[in-house]
Amino acid sequence: MLREERKKELKKDIFLKSIELFKEYGYENVSVEKIASACGIAKGTFFNYFPKKEHVLLHLGSSQIVLVKEIIQTHQCSNIKSKVHHIFRELLATYSQHADLLKLTISETIRSALKAESANILTLTDTLTDMFIDAKNTGLFQSAFDPKTISSVLVGIYFNSLITWSLSESPDEDLEIIFNSQFEVVWEGIEKK
Amino acid sequence: MLREERKKELKKDIFLKSIELFKEYGYENVSVEKIASACGIAKGTFFNYFPKKEHVLLHLGSSQIVLVKEIIQTHQCSNIKSKVHHIFRELLATYSQHADLLKLTISETIRSALKAESANILTLTDTLTDMFIDAKNTGLFQSAFDPKTISSVLVGIYFNSLITWSLSESPDEDLEIIFNSQFEVVWEGIEKK
């Protein structure tokens, strides 16, 4: 069906243009009308593709999850700790690139999670959980705690580092350093047999 | 000066009426105009006291910090773990009472943290950090990790539990249980000498 193709194409167009504009002028300073006219469509059409303006950001967030899945599959590694570490380092790296935008993405992701409007966080946690279950089964990993709790804690630390980083006056203070120190603490607990 | 008195009084009035209305009709369904007229003031006046509608929620959030400080001072306890545990249990308890509203509060707190518009989270973390420094000095507590990181991790777990809880389909699943399991994991790490 050609119809579907076109729809996907347009959604992608809207998404890319939005991101581009957000980066240039800042999320708040770009109206839906601006996006629409930049895409050569009417305002109403935008809402046929994204129910709310903020859903563009959630869409961006969901692409991070795809990234995680890719890493889990490609990055074979004997040591589970370094694998997990690698996943988050990678996530934080993409984060650092377009910090302002992803700050908003995180904030919208959490917001929508609390409004039960999107399941991005849940998906991320589940993906990690599966990885831990796998690692437990193949004997790569042992822990007194259950995989779901562990993943949840890790995801928590991830978001928390981002928040902590945003809060720190000095943007020099490295995001990765903040994450690492928190990671070391919790991993110490996770590894408990 | 009488002027100041009146201002504080009115701010409190606006705050309480807002919360009352939010609880009854839901945050989104209460316009600033509604709040204003319920307080017998004009819409513009509202914004003389709270720069944005959402700041009413942040104000609510900051009252939780006061609670923490109170607990730290009153609840004397030989065991630091149980003290920390007590603090968070208490926080979560007030949370459970008006869940919907505090869900929004959390979401706004995080949001504003990421926008660098409010320092609630920072204050909470600092308060805990001071407590840990104190405990280290008096020999009540030892850890290989520094107090700031520890507090940060704990605050992270706190918010994360709330998020996890919101995400769980079943509201039966106890918030306290979720927090406890995450707390056990990280405390294991924190205690590392």
Add this chain to the structure above:
DNA sequence: ATGTTAAAATGACCACAGTCACTAGTTGAC
């Protein structure tokens, strides 16, 4: 009392997210 000045209240006003009744375009059946 009266005048002066600064703070606080006001509500018309604006910009923008989101809605919806309507129009235009597409598909497939005959």
Add this chain to the structure above:
DNA sequence: GTCAACTAGTGACTGTGGTCATTTTAACAT
């Protein structure tokens, strides 16, 4: 080719958050 049925596009309209020039009120000085 024609019609019917559905899908996608549209933009005037609405409700609300937030602003700001103006007015009202309070505080103090003389």
